[in-house]
Amino acid sequence: MRVLCLGLDGAGKTSIAQSACSDGGASPGEPPEPTSGFNTSTVKFAPNWKLQLWDIGGGASIRQYWTRYITGDEEAIVWVVDSADEARLDESRQGARPVAVLLPPCLAR
Numbered sequence: 140m141r142v143l144c145l146g147l148d149g150a151g152k153t154s155i156a157q158s159a160c161s162d163g164g165a166s167p168g169e170p171p172e173p174t175s176g177f178n179t180s181t182v183k184f185a186p187n188w189k190l191q192l193w194d195i196g197g198g199a200s201i202r203q204y205w206t207r208y209i210t211g212d213e214e215a216i217v218w219v220v221d222s223a224d225e226a227r228l229d230e231s232r233q234g235a236r237p238v239a240v241l242l243p244p245c246l247a248r
């Protein structure tokens with residue numbers, strides 16, 4: 140099961156992935172480096188149930204590539220927002236538009 144994790148740089152995608160990850164990651168307490176491409180990690184919830192989490196970098200120069208990761212075989216797209224960073228809420232909303240237009244109409248509201 141493939142799940143994409145998208146959002147602005149510094150929103151907390153890698154922090155979430157490292158918290159949920161069951162196959163390694165950075166040492167506890169070590170802040171993650173900005174993601175320049177993408178990272179994948181496997182999250183196991185049950186013996187026969189796992190998801191592959193795609194943590195995709197959100198820097199301004201690489202946002203143009205976000206839509207390339209949407210291939211139609213993902214089960215979910217998680218849009219990560221740092222709700223404490225009110226100054227960037229509109230930037231986050233604008234950033235989500237090119238992603239939202241690729242979703243089925245019932246999801247892209």
Ligand SMILES: Nc1nc2c(ncn2[C@@H]2O[C@H](COP(=O)(O)OP(=O)(O)OP(=O)(O)O)[C@@H](O)[C@H]2O)c(=O)[nH]1
Nearest residue numbers: 148149150151152153154170171173174196197221
């Ligand atoms: N947004 C957010 N950041 C947190 C939180 N708690 C800690 N942080 C810190 O905020 C920073 C978030 O950075 P990342 O997880 O690398 O963010 P990212 O979305 O992966 O950023 P890019 O890789 O640049 O796209 C880290 O230094 C975290 O340690 C939280 O609750 N929300």
Ligand SMILES: [Mg+2]
Nearest residue numbers: 152153173174
């Ligand atoms: Mg990251």
